[in-house]
Amino acid sequence: MxxxxxxxxxxxxLLNQNxxxxxxxxxxxxxxxxIEEGYLDRALLxxxxxxxxxxxxxxxxxxxxxxxxxxxxxxKMSLTDAAKAIGxxxxxxxxxxxxxxxxxxxxxxxxxxxxDLRETAYRLQLEARAKKQEKKxxxxxxxxxxxxxxxxxxxxxxxxxxxxxxxxxxxxTGFSNDNRAEQVKGRLxxxxxxxVCGRCGISDFAALEKGRRIRSLTPDEQALFNPSVFDMxxxxxxxLDFVHEGLSGLTxxxxxxxxxxxxxxxxKFQQSKPEHDRFENPDGYTKFMAVQERIEMVLDDLxxxxxxxxxxxxxxxVFMTREQILLGYSDIMQNKIHxxxxxxxxxxxxxxxxxxxxxxxxxTNLRIEHFHLDQHGFLKVDEYGYGILNFPKxxxxxxxxxxxxxxxxxxxxxxRLINKYLEHLYEKYPEGRGKGWxxxxxxxxxxxxYSGSSGTLSRLIHRLxxxxxxxxxxxxxxxxxxxxxxxxxxxxxxxxxxxxxxxVAQIQMRHAKTxxxxxxxxxxxxxxxxxxxxxxxxxxxxWDIDELTLWEEEKGYRKPQDITPIPTEPLPEAxxxxxxxxxxxxxxxxxxxxxxxxxxxxKCPKGWTTVAWTRRMKDLKTTISALERRMNA
Amino acid sequence: xMYEQFIKEAKEMGTxxxxxxxxxxxxxxxxxxxxxxxxxTGVSKETARRWFRKGQLPMEGVNFYRVQGLNLKRFLFGxxxxxxxxxxx
Numbered sequence: 001m002x003x004x005x006x007x008x009x010x011x012x013x014l015l016n017q018n019x020x021x022x023x024x025x026x027x028x029x030x031x032x033x034x035i036e037e038g039y040l041d042r043a044l045l046x047x048x049x050x051x052x053x054x055x056x057x058x059x060x061x062x063x064x065x066x067x068x069x070x071x072x073x074x075x076k077m078s079l080t081d082a083a084k085a086i087g088x089x090x091x092x093x094x095x096x097x098x099x100x101x102x103x104x105x106x107x108x109x110x111x112x113x114x115x116d117l118r119e120t121a122y123r124l125q126l127e128a129r130a131k132k133q134e135k136k137x138x139x140x141x142x143x144x145x146x147x148x149x150x151x152x153x154x155x156x157x158x159x160x161x162x163x164x165x166x167x168x169x170x171x172x173t174g175f176s177n178d179n180r181a182e183q184v185k186g187r188l189x190x191x192x193x194x195x196v197c198g199r200c201g202i203s204d205f206a207a208l209e210k211g212r213r214i215r216s217l218t219p220d221e222q223a224l225f226n227p228s229v230f231d232m233x234x235x236x237x238x239x240l241d242f243v244h245e246g247l248s249g250l251t252x253x254x255x256x257x258x259x260x261x262x263x264x265x266x267x268k269f270q271q272s273k274p275e276h277d278r279f280e281n282p283d284g285y286t287k288f289m290a291v292q293e294r295i296e297m298v299l300d301d302l303x304x305x306x307x308x309x310x311x312x313x314x315x316x317x318v319f320m321t322r323e324q325i326l327l328g329y330s331d332i333m334q335n336k337i338h339x340x341x342x343x344x345x346x347x348x349x350x351x352x353x354x355x356x357x358x359x360x361x362x363x364t365n366l367r368i369e370h371f372h373l374d375q376h377g378f379l380k381v382d383e384y385g386y387g388i389l390n391f392p393k394x395x396x397x398x399x400x401x402x403x404x405x406x407x408x409x410x411x412x413x414x415x416r417l418i419n420k421y422l423e424h425l426y427e428k429y430p431e432g433r434g435k436g437w438x439x440x441x442x443x444x445x446x447x448x449x450y451s452g453s454s455g456t457l458s459r460l461i462h463r464l465x466x467x468x469x470x471x472x473x474x475x476x477x478x479x480x481x482x483x484x485x486x487x488x489x490x491x492x493x494x495x496x497x498x499x500x501x502x503x504v505a506q507i508q509m510r511h512a513k514t515x516x517x518x519x520x521x522x523x524x525x526x527x528x529x530x531x532x533x534x535x536x537x538x539x540x541x542x543w544d545i546d547e548l549t550l551w552e553e554e555k556g557y558r559k560p561q562d563i564t565p566i567p568t569e570p571l572p573e574a575x576x577x578x579x580x581x582x583x584x585x586x587x588x589x590x591x592x593x594x595x596x597x598x599x600x601x602x603k604c605p606k607g608w609t610t611v612a613w614t615r616r617m618k619d620l621k622t623t624i625s626a627l628e629r630r631m632n633a
Numbered sequence: 634x635m636y637e638q639f640i641k642e643a644k645e646m647g648t649x650x651x652x653x654x655x656x657x658x659x660x661x662x663x664x665x666x667x668x669x670x671x672x673x674t675g676v677s678k679e680t681a682r683r684w685f686r687k688g689q690l691p692m693e694g695v696n697f698y699r700v701q702g703l704n705l706k707r708f709l710f711g712x713x714x715x716x717x718x719x720x721x722x
Contacts (some may be wrong), residue, residue, distance in 0.1 A: 326647055334650055416646060543647025601663040610672035614658045621660075 004054040013065030020063040037107040043067035075111045082112040087428035139189040144227045151188050166268040171261035176398040191243050198242030199229045206246025233291045237301045249307035256302040318474045320482040325353045327469045337463040347421045352479030356509045359476035364450040365395035366438040377434030378419045385412030401510045411540040490538030491556050500526040504534040590627045593620045636710040651717045661703040
């Protein structure tokens with residue numbers, strides 16, 4: 001046993017029971033329980049056994065402050081506190097708890113060890129996600145080995161970028177990225193699955209269930225389902241009806257382009273087989289000719305162009321104004337679209353509108369490390385507040401649309417928004433600082449990404465359509481249309497820079513250089529300074545609607561607001577020389593407005609309501625500032 | 634966070650909507666009595682008077698309750714900041 005003073009010297013801060021209860025944010029009864037169960041052994045000093053009582057004190061035990069803090073950092077008294085500490089929603093943890101997947105520490109005190117909890121909950125989330133992914137592509141597993149082999153061979157051949165040609169028919173080579181290869185494989189598997197269902201006499205097989213997936217087969221239908229009824233060589237035009245079932249015109253068209261490429265490869269693949277050689281095996285060759293004839297009939301029956309509704313959209317693109325972009329941002333940030341993590345959707349929206357990343361493939365392929373970062377993992381800025389994105393070619397559309405010369409400028413306000421978002425990510429998952437997918441379905445799983453074809457983000461942004469400012473025909477790709485339009489049609493203030501405007505629009509869009517021979521080969525690229533100056537005048541606009549109005553007036557994008565005349569008696573006052581820029585009537589109006597404002601701002605006139613009084617002051621101020629701006633122009 | 638700092642940052646980031654709508658009804662350089670504060674914010678006149686009595690709202694007059702709009706905004710902002718702080722930052 002040591003004296004209290006020596007114990008204080010040895011262990012640092014010592015707390016009595018009341019102080020310990022406060023420090024842990026619990027009740028005395030709960031504290032006793034925890035002590036009884038032995039979880040606080042390291043923090044506890046028993047009077048008369050470990051330490052002498054402090055003079056004038058009645059405490060029977062003391063608690064070591066540091067140990068108590070360590071306990072507090074590791075154990076939480078409730079699941080709510082644990083959820084906050086590990087950054088997983090309470091409802092998710094509650095679900096796991098009710099299913100018995102997680103449980104508190106043994107004992108009546110029901111403490112949650114957040115170290116264990118974090119590990120278990122992350123593992124469960126990963127498992128759930130993997131299960132979800134599995135559910136997404138069950139069709140491949142339902143096909144015969146031969147069907148799977150043919151599809152795999154096609155994917156493998158095309159992935160290598162080898163040419164696919166057959167008697168004047170040719171198709172794409174290679175895939176834009178690995179995700180696309182997976183998508184094509186999945187779509188082909190679904191097509192074969194649908195043909196098998198159709199041939200087996202299963203009706204309504206393409207109906208959708210929850211999650212917009214094709215419904216599962218009932219046990220009776222599963223008994224009927226026999227994939228061997230379909231052989232690729234036996235494809236007939238009537239099978240296209242099964243492929244078409246449940247698809248919109250646009251999806252059917254998209255699927256038919258996949259099928260067309262596959263069938264051209266398939267013909268070539270069959271032709272190259274020795275058993276179909278014309279000279280070695282004439283019978284096999286005759287059979288192949290029959291297959292070719294059937295498949296050519298199918299190819300003839302596939303739609304050749306986009307459905308009419310989509311073609312008309314070409315002339316129906318939406319080019320958003322700056323104000324519409326900000327209204328979208330504001331609605332998302334206020335969570336009017338009802339999402340779990342509005343900041344993430346808002347960042348995606350602004351990245352779409354100001355960096356021109358393509359929805360959804362490029363949004364989902366963006367990684368934190370693609371930005372130029374400082375040592376804390378936040379965007380590094382230049383002296384003007386601009387950040388830099390280096391979006392790699394391999395993750396862009398077709399592997400061809402990376403940042404030109406490794407630089408896509410990020411306007412200052414977007415830098416701040418991205419940093420705010422990153423701060424949120426790092427707070428939830430400090431280990432992921434400076435790395436991981438930028439947009440992710442689960443914040444604390446930085447290496448889990450949305451799939452490239454994920455409609456989740458675009459569906460969220462589609463929800464903006466219900467707001468008045470958003471045109472009905474808005475699609476997420478219009479974010480990209482808008483940014484080009486804003487730069488290309490922007491009013492660049494410095495005349496010599498105008499000649500670089502088209503090229504800067506291309507650079508921000510990550511488009512290839514186009515133009516005349518002179519422009520292509522004999523024109524210098526804009527410097528970083530010119531690039532920034534053009535963005536200053538086009539994309540680096542204020543994010544406050546009122547300030548945007550002033551900015552647009554200043555840059556010449558809009559005429560100064562109309563000034564509503566204010567009917568009041570004129571007051572005698574000397575006319576200032578600066579007022580000469582205004583007409584007589586406007587000068588008179590300015591004087592009257594100033595005089596009235598000076599009178600009413602001190603006291604609400606009798607008989608006026610507070611709201612009417614305030615509105616009047618606002619109107620007067622708007623008029624005065626508009627006239628003053630014109631006067632100082 | 635101070636009111637002015639909030640306004641500066643909120644305008645910069647386009648997030649001024651975190652402020653309740655009644656802030657639009659308060660002019661920085663106008664003067665407000667308890668009745669008007671009650672009209673604008675929805676609190677009772679007595680509550681507004683109590684704010685003056687306790688010195689939470691600085692009085693502009695000697696023997697009557699009146700506060701300048703900017704000071705009123707600063708005070709009201711102090712009241713709502715804990716509620717909006719998490720969303721804003």
